[in-house]
Amino acid sequence: MKDVLLIDDDIMEQKLMHVFLTRRYDEDFELTYVDNLDAGLKALDDAEFDVVFIDHYLPPYKGAHETYPLISGHVRKASLIYISSGFTPVDRFPADKNLGFSFIDKFDIKDRIMNGLLDS
Amino acid sequence: MLNKVLLYFETNSFLAHGYCLTWRTDLIALHAISDLLIFASYFVIPTAIIYLFVKRPDLLPQRVAVLFSAFICACGLTHLIGLITLWQPIYGFEGIIKAGTAVISGATAVASWMLIPTALKLPSSVTLSEKNNALSHSIREQSRAYEELDLIKSQLELRIQERTRELQDKAEALERVNASLSQYAHFASHDLQEPLRKIVSFSELALDEGKAGGPELGQYLETIRKSASRARNLVRNLLHHAELDRYQPDLQEISLKHETGRALETLELPINDRECEVHINVPDITIRADPTLVLQILQNLISNSIKYTPADRKPVVSITAEAEGSVIKYVIRDDGIGFDPVYRDRIFEPFARLNTGGEFSGNGMGLAIVAKAAALLGWDISVESAPMQGTSFRIGIPADLKVVNGGLGE
Numbered sequence: 001m002k003d004v005l006l007i008d009d010d011i012m013e014q015k016l017m018h019v020f021l022t023r024r025y026d027e028d029f030e031l032t033y034v035d036n037l038d039a040g041l042k043a044l045d046d047a048e049f050d051v052v053f054i055d056h057y058l059p060p061y062k063g064a065h066e067t068y069p070l071i072s073g074h075v076r077k078a079s080l081i082y083i084s085s086g087f088t089p090v091d092r093f094p095a096d097k098n099l100g101f102s103f104i105d106k107f108d109i110k111d112r113i114m115n116g117l118l119d120s
Numbered sequence: 121m122l123n124k125v126l127l128y129f130e131t132n133s134f135l136a137h138g139y140c141l142t143w144r145t146d147l148i149a150l151h152a153i154s155d156l157l158i159f160a161s162y163f164v165i166p167t168a169i170i171y172l173f174v175k176r177p178d179l180l181p182q183r184v185a186v187l188f189s190a191f192i193c194a195c196g197l198t199h200l201i202g203l204i205t206l207w208q209p210i211y212g213f214e215g216i217i218k219a220g221t222a223v224i225s226g227a228t229a230v231a232s233w234m235l236i237p238t239a240l241k242l243p244s245s246v247t248l249s250e251k252n253n254a255l256s257h258s259i260r261e262q263s264r265a266y267e268e269l270d271l272i273k274s275q276l277e278l279r280i281q282e283r284t285r286e287l288q289d290k291a292e293a294l295e296r297v298n299a300s301l302s303q304y305a306h307f308a309s310h311d312l313q314e315p316l317r318k319i320v321s322f323s324e325l326a327l328d329e330g331k332a333g334g335p336e337l338g339q340y341l342e343t344i345r346k347s348a349s350r351a352r353n354l355v356r357n358l359l360h361h362a363e364l365d366r367y368q369p370d371l372q373e374i375s376l377k378h379e380t381g382r383a384l385e386t387l388e389l390p391i392n393d394r395e396c397e398v399h400i401n402v403p404d405i406t407i408r409a410d411p412t413l414v415l416q417i418l419q420n421l422i423s424n425s426i427k428y429t430p431a432d433r434k435p436v437v438s439i440t441a442e443a444e445g446s447v448i449k450y451v452i453r454d455d456g457i458g459f460d461p462v463y464r465d466r467i468f469e470p471f472a473r474l475n476t477g478g479e480f481s482g483n484g485m486g487l488a489i490v491a492k493a494a495a496l497l498g499w500d501i502s503v504e505s506a507p508m509q510g511t512s513f514r515i516g517i518p519a520d521l522k523v524v525n526g527g528l529g530e
Contacts, residue, residue, distance in 0.1 A: 009473075010314075012318060012322075012343055015343075016318075016321055016322075016325075019325060057310065057473075059473040059474055059475055060459070060460070060463050060466070060472075060473065060474035060475070062466075084310060085310055085313040085314040085316075085317045086309055086310050086313035086314075086317075106314075106317050107313075107317050107320070110321070
């Protein structure tokens with residue numbers, strides 16, 4: 001069972017994520033959706049997740065450089081993945097792979113999930 | 121030969137000069153004192169010449185100083201010998217001294233004439249005074265020129281410093297503009313790709329759903345339509361925002377009350393849909409402004425007030441205007457969801473979105489357009505807000521843009 005948390009202000013992202021997870025894991029997953037960071041932090045404090053997807057430009061923040069300091073202390077063992085449409089090198093802040101999070105373009109999420117992104 | 125020479129120093133055969141003066145005491149004394157004083161004087165004068173030469177060797181050549189000194193000393197010696205001969209008849213020796221004096225006098229006489237051309241070339245005291253004055257004047261002119269040069273130099277240095285500072289400011293401004301443009305392009309790219317990705321993703325889902333005859337096809341198509349509409353609105357707003365960069369305001373005398381009514385008319389549909397309650401207290405103030413820009417500002421602000429009021433409540437919007445000192449305060453207040461005042465400065469930036477949830481989704485360009493239009497009009501705009509306590513946009517219109525009795529004035 002994969003426990004996935006999605007933090008994105010656009011509710012349609014929940015629909016897409018649900019479809020992609022269903023195609024890969026059938027019903028062997030649980031998707032929790034929230035549309036703001038405060039709700040996301042509460043969800044992280046209340047339960048454990050395998051993966052946290054968070055919108056890179058989650059309002060009212062301007063990017064990962066603003067949200068990472070707020071969320072990093074709550075994710076525990078979960079993989080933290082920043083998602084956005086059309087990532088550029090500028091988005092990838094900070095460019096340190098050891099910080100324990102990654103960036104995935106929303107255009108690639110479906111393929112990445114189908115190729116086992118959440119399996120490890 | 122030696123005898124002939126010694127003969128010159130023989131005195132026995134002569135009488136002293138005193139005999140000639142019959143040893144008259146007064147005559148002897150007159151001659152003796154006079155010769156003594158002349159001798160003393162003739163030795164003092166060369167001392168003065170030699171002293172002068174030592175102190176100012178530039179005034180006369182060494183040979184001239186020596187020659188004239190020797191001439192005067194020799195003359196002095198003849199008077200000394202003359203004094204002695206009053207009692208001792210050393211006339212041979214006196215003759216030798218006179219002969220020596222004659223030689224030196226002749227040489228001095230020749231030398232003195234030879235000095236004449238050089239001496240004539242020496243400037244007179246008047247000439248020297250004139251030259252001194254001219255030199256002083258020249259020195260003063262030079263000093264003045266140096267002072268002017270120093271002034272010009274310091275002015276030039278100041279100018280260089282100012283110019284350098286201006287260039288630095290411009291370079292920094294350009295850097296800021298570049299960074300801003302880069303950020304603008306970055307956010308524009310992201311916000312345009314977002315609806316495109318939804319169109320692509322939901323198209324795939326719609327195709328699959330269509331083939332399977334699933335029930336969600338309509339919902340997927342509706343999402344595609346909304347995404348396309350969102351992309352179109354964003355492109356339109358981006359263009360609108362960009363066009364303002366080269367927009368030339370067409371200032372006209374307009375009624376603030378009339379423009380408020382015009383903005384509300386264009387928003388009639390959302391106002392009616394949301395059963396919005398609008399309170400207006402705008403006196404009939406005439407201002408000088410561009411009506412297109414004014415309409416854009418008012419439309420966007422009133423539209424925001426309606427949009428950011430939760431759907432389960434009727435929006436209440438209050439629009440007031442009043443003169444406060446030298447400024448007309450125009451305020452649009454709502455009782456909507458508000459926002460954290462921490463983001464007060466960010467709200468006017470392009471692509472800024474402070475609220476989450478589809479209910480309050482915007483493209484973040486409306487207030488950026490408002491800010492740019494207000495800047496073009498010279499209007500000051502600020503915002504006050506708190507979460508769930510509504511928002512107040514305050515516009516400060518400078519009073520010099522207010523029209524009184526058909527003319528501009530306070």
